Amino acid sequence: MAVMTYLEGINSALREEMRRDERVFCLGEDIGVYGGAFKITKGLIEEFGPLRVLDTPLSESAIVGVATGAALMGMRPVVEMQFSDFITCAFNQVVNMSAKIHYRWGARVPMVIRCPSGGGVHGGPFHSQNPESWFFHVPGLKVVTPATAADAKGLLTAAIRDNNPVMYFEHKFLYRRIKDDVPEGDHVVPIGVAICRRPGKHMSVITYGSMVHVCLEAAEKLQAEGCEAEIIDLRSLLPFDKAAVLESVQRTGKALIVHEDTRTGGVGAEFAAIIAEEAFESLDGPVRRVASIDTPVPYSPPLEEFFMPSVDKVLAAMQDLAAY
Amino acid sequence: MAVMTYLEGINSALREEMRRDERVFCLGEDIGVYGGAFKITKGLIEEFGPLRVLDTPLSESAIVGVATGAALMGMRPVVEMQFSDFITCAFNQVVNMSAKIHYRWGARVPMVIRCPSGGGVHGGPFHSQNPESWFFHVPGLKVVTPATAADAKGLLTAAIRDNNPVMYFEHKFLYRRIKDDVPEGDHVVPIGVAICRRPGKHMSVITYGSMVHVCLEAAEKLQAEGCEAEIIDLRSLLPFDKAAVLESVQRTGKALIVHEDTRTGGVGAEFAAIIAEEAFESLDGPVRRVASIDTPVPYSPPLEEFFMPSVDKVLAAMQDLAAY
Amino acid sequence: MSKVLVEELNASVHADEVRALAKNDLLAMYRAMRMTREFEMRLVSLYRQGKIVGGVYTGTGNEAVSVGSASALGKDDILAPMHRDLGALFVRGEKPRDMMCQYLGRRNGPTRGKDGNMHQGYIELNILGMISHLGALIPVAVGASLAGLMNGRKQVAMNYIGDGGSSIGEFHEGLNFAAVYKVPFVLIIENNQFAYSTPTHLQYACKDLVDRAVGYGVHGEMVDGNDVLAVYGVCKRAVERARDGGGPTLIEAKTMRMRGHSEHDDQFYVPKELLGEWRQRDPIMRFEKYLQDHNLLPETIRREIEREVLAEIDDAADFAERSPLPEGPEALEGVYAD
């Protein structure tokens, strides 16, 4: 075991996969000499050279398209979006090109798009978004959202080895703020498998990404009130671990879904819908959601704080649900 | 009252609004002399000339961006996407530029993007999509989905007069297949107000667009079994008429949501989630959804038929829910 | 057919690349052009009989571009054709049966009924499949050629775009990326005067689209797109330049779309005289005349080719009509690779 930050977990997966498999290469803006806006790719160009760590022109559609073309020819590209917000510039390439090739003519498109996402860093409307729900709605893509350093590494390794386009949402707020044990050597976290971060019998909290930590903190506080919330970290959104979600909710009878992305049309709606359809008989209360409010991500700290879910907001929802 | 096709409803709204307000203009590919791929804008260039009916270069981002800029300067542009599938090429312009301007710096962006959408016409993966759910998740946009000729006209008129960017999803399958009475003169259907297309006491069916007709047909058949399904046509998705949905479900105790878009992460998930949260106490059965399967839209007729919701599939879900 | 007065081929037929072509190569090109034209005419009649799923977009009048260019590629090179480049697929060995099954939405087709038109790809043959969204294939083709640089195989990627598609952002992003990394890439603009109903003066304001080459720092060439040998020559040089590390070439081939945008379109917006002028320059008739004038196409051979082509098409149509449609539940298959 090695203790790593979330950021180091990502870097370590990239480095090890590039060593293991020479078809793996990285491309993106400023990822070479500069090591990326967040220094995730630091040191890679020194080790692997400029034809495996490509500094690209500022053109997201080209970056994703080039990755797709290289993937079709047998390479295994890992794209870095400088911020996940810029994925909208490559939207067509992702949802209509990469995602649909295998279904249409059977070729494999093994590629990863790393998207530094999320708020809480006063980045304003264009450096804070959580765009996962758009891609969650696109058959042919996989979507993963690590919450720990170990998962950051293990899910990226799995994504690189996957033969499909994988959207990898790494949360910027976690980069240097969390540290945990990462198994040495080959560490793969399978895509599509959730993990219970905290057992509990009174309610199920379904969450992912940075909100895992917020929910854990809220659950600690709730415990003082004699109520045990179970925290399910989905880890993957597409495919997601439906069995784990249903099993937990069927056991606890109550479900709270928490995500940082905005509420209406967020992925939480789908989880709520599935619970309402498939665990209906077990429900002892309404399916609740805590999410960001339905606005762009505002810039000024008091606004952003109001916008985002917080420990207090999650705790209040937990208490409310517990009291139901 | 005049009987019109859905297509004529759209044309009539464009023509009347262009006559009424000289700030209204249309832009898009092949909408001038050719009258648009579906002939929606037929006759407009003859009446209003080439500076109010602009044939644009093949560049969706430019088209939407130009419309946004013109809207900022006080014009009221109506964009035609040749197919809604191509909106992905302008995705960034829509979700990050048009949608967020008012929130950020207070300027109005009165514009409409008409998106001919939907399947059932053997158009294959790129001429059949229903992209509404992506936009449903974008605060700052409005999203409307007319199901009748009268609504096609009334919602387009409302959209043109709205001071916000409105995504107008017109269903290709309905263009020439349906005809109904459209009130003469100024006909406005307010955005955000649902309509009950068929009253019923045994279950609520929440739907929109072309699926309204499929649900009505299924409800007819269900009636023969002594069961009355209420059909709520949402008409607008963002904002949507939450009160109407909840009122109906609270009365019937059962909810079925039907849309043509694919299931996972479709807008139906949000409606199901809201029902599960806010009408929980009234529910006498699980919230069910009928939607397309989670794949790209396949081309060959048997595949597309399997893919899409149909009267039979909706009827089966109704029966299932009725029996619950 | 040869009743019409046909313009001479004004190809630089004495260019080295063209002189190096053997008689068989020339006849293969002729055959591919005939196959393309006749196959598409069959599609048109099947369309009228309601047998085609979806629309039919022919490349009638543009056969010299797709056949001449694809003939300049090596087997290991990458072909990324667009919607009027059926000829390029035939050059690469596309089977009429497969193609017909594709248009008829059959399970036997290359997309198993999942997609239509020219949307298939064959990764084993280094053929990339387009999507409808014009321009989207450009960066993908660039990426494929980048892979060729990385793996040392120096595979040249050849991709196409229309006068209309050239306005899309990915034209710019893709070509710029290719230029910066000097990948072995050839982009052919098939300037056939219209994009659906849109004439070129509503599409761009530069004189020629090849004027864009300098802005990317890539080699630019203009060519008579109705002269298959001229197209071949220009493309051959571009492919060689690309393989030798000389970077991308942008080629503008001027031609004319002789039928509607798709078969539902009677192209009322195209001046009749314009079509008349271009008919004189029909690429197949011109090439045929050239071959005949040079005693390369005796009438017996011409007839034999014609017979073979038509027989293959009959067979293909027959085969496709007898082939099963997919079963509904097959729609669920293949969303993800293992």
Add this chain to the structure above:
Amino acid sequence: MSKVLVEELNASVHADEVRALAKNDLLAMYRAMRMTREFEMRLVSLYRQGKIVGGVYTGTGNEAVSVGSASALGKDDILAPMHRDLGALFVRGEKPRDMMCQYLGRRNGPTRGKDGNMHQGYIELNILGMISHLGALIPVAVGASLAGLMNGRKQVAMNYIGDGGSSIGEFHEGLNFAAVYKVPFVLIIENNQFAYSTPTHLQYACKDLVDRAVGYGVHGEMVDGNDVLAVYGVCKRAVERARDGGGPTLIEAKTMRMRGHSEHDDQFYVPKELLGEWRQRDPIMRFEKYLQDHNLLPETIRREIEREVLAEIDDAADFAERSPLPEGPEALEGVYAD
């Protein structure tokens, strides 16, 4: 400041447009440049004190481009600035207090704390606000100028993009659209040699970015971006051409980004010598020297301007720090217009 040996202004200072400038105009430009530089330096120190919300991207070294260009616009014209064009905002009358409130996320700022940096717009002043996504403002500015054509006001829109941003698809789509409809549009490429850490040879392979003009059929101009009068002259001609129906102009202004991409970036990747060379060409010092050499800027006036500028900035910083932050629930307001 004037210790450094400063290059001469090599502007075509004898161009008619420049000769037509009154002394006051020149001093206003000087003042705007000084204001820009000093204001940004204050931002840098506030950033270091942790008082800025988010990052700080200065236009240090690029002041001649934004001030010279915006000075060429009429009041009714449209300005669409990018992230290093604070100078252009000052030319248009931006108040330091507003700008400071913006950077400090205050309710008094033009976006009421909703957005940061240079992301505000003022529709009453015909100023369009950028979004972070580079290039996205280009078609929007084109659309604004199209409106100017439609409503007969012939408002010229001036927009900016970096060497990096020029690679984005919307550069192509927007400029092409502008060219086809001959809208009154001026696009200025601020080529400051780097896009974040990316040098120009990894951004484009053409010789100069202005080489792209011909591919759109628009007028192209290259200018010394550190010579405010040269920038002014070229822009003035472009604005007049646009207003007279001559269509868009693409201007490449060569300059240098003198600080890091943003204040967290020490630009270790920029060769020190390169910065040294460009420091000799500092646009403010050059202009100052020019004004002094021509007896247009007596030391008293220079001091007065400096004092005024610094006082305004002090006042602005003070005002902003005393201004209230928004209250949380204000986040809910303004998503939709009435």
